Amino acid sequence: MSRKYNLIRLTEEHAQAAGKVLVRAFYDYPTFDHLFLEEDEKSKKLPEIYEFFVRYGIMYGEVYSISPNLEAVAVWLPFWEAEMTRENRYRCGGRELGLSLGKEYSKRYEPILKCEESCHRKYANFSHWYLYPIGVDPVYQGKGHAGVLLRAKFGEIDKRNVPCYLETNKEENVTLYQHFGFKIVEEGIIPETDIPYWAMLRKFK
Numbered sequence: 001m002s003r004k005y006n007l008i009r010l011t012e013e014h015a016q017a018a019g020k021v022l023v024r025a026f027y028d029y030p031t032f033d034h035l036f037l038e039e040d041e042k043s044k045k046l047p048e049i050y051e052f053f054v055r056y057g058i059m060y061g062e063v064y065s066i067s068p069n070l071e072a073v074a075v076w077l078p079f080w081e082a083e084m085t086r087e088n089r090y091r092c093g094g095r096e097l098g099l100s101l102g103k104e105y106s107k108r109y110e111p112i113l114k115c116e117e118s119c120h121r122k123y124a125n126f127s128h129w130y131l132y133p134i135g136v137d138p139v140y141q142g143k144g145h146a147g148v149l150l151r152a153k154f155g156e157i158d159k160r161n162v163p164c165y166l167e168t169n170k171e172e173n174v175t176l177y178q179h180f181g182f183k184i185v186e187e188g189i190i191p192e193t194d195i196p197y198w199a200m201l202r203k204f205k
Contacts, residue, residue: 007152010054010063010073018065018073019051025073025135026050030169034193035108045105048097053133056084056092061130064149072145074134076153079165080127111192116167119199123185124165129157131166150180154202164202174198 010018023046026032036042057063057075066072077084086094098106124130136145157164166182168174174184182200190197 006067007064007148008068010058010065012055012058014063014065014070015054015058016047016051017070018054018063019047021065021070021073021137022050022053022133022135023047024137025141026133030195031112034112034195035105045101048100052093052097056089056094057132059092060084060088061132062153064152066140066145066148070137071140071143072134072136072149074146074149074153075132077130077132079124079130112190112195115190115197119167119186119197120165123199123201124163126163128163128165129153131164133166146176147180154180166200168198168200169195171196171198174200177202 027042027046032042032046036045053075054063054073057077060081061075061077063073063075065074089095120130134146134149154164164182166177168177169190177200178184180202182202184198185201186197186199188197189195
């Protein structure tokens with residue numbers, strides 16, 4: 001698989017374009033039906049959110065794509081070096097993002113954040129990689145691009161016996177992650193919402 005692709009590590013110059021790839025990949029994600037009440041608001045704010053995710057990953061972790069065409073993007077955070085603190089977020093534009101999204105968004109996001117942080121602390125309170133997030137542009141889906149990105153990283157971290165953790169809010173993603181060795185450690189509905197969630201952990205075999 002690796003001979004077919006020229007995987008690249010993304011830099012600041014890729015942040016905006018890579019963010020747009022993730023917007024297209026996650027546009028219909030269940031979480032955003034709860035967070036955004038208007039379609040116009042969703043289409044305007046999602047690019048800001050995912051560009052921030054990419055910038056954060058570039059600064060504090062690793063961000064990869066299949067090729068310079070950015071068919072797919074994976075953001076990896078190493079949680080023995082960079083916990084997602086307020087200070088770290090602000091360095092990547094998190095303060096400006098928060099002001100842009102506004103108080104109502106923050107209020108709707110609060111139960112989601114609490115659930116994510118609780119699961120993360122409960123099931124990955126040790127050195128690990130956090131997959132946050134991985135997405136494939138819809139025009140390239142079904143071609144195995146996500147698998148290429150996952151195998152490339154797992155080939156590295158398995159040599160070091162490092163676990164990997166993720167959350168997903170979409171049931172169809174669960175089977176994909178299970179195929180790559182993730183196991184469900186908790187599932188349910190996020191309190192105060194109707195959003196399902198699955199917390200998943202991949203340990204070294």
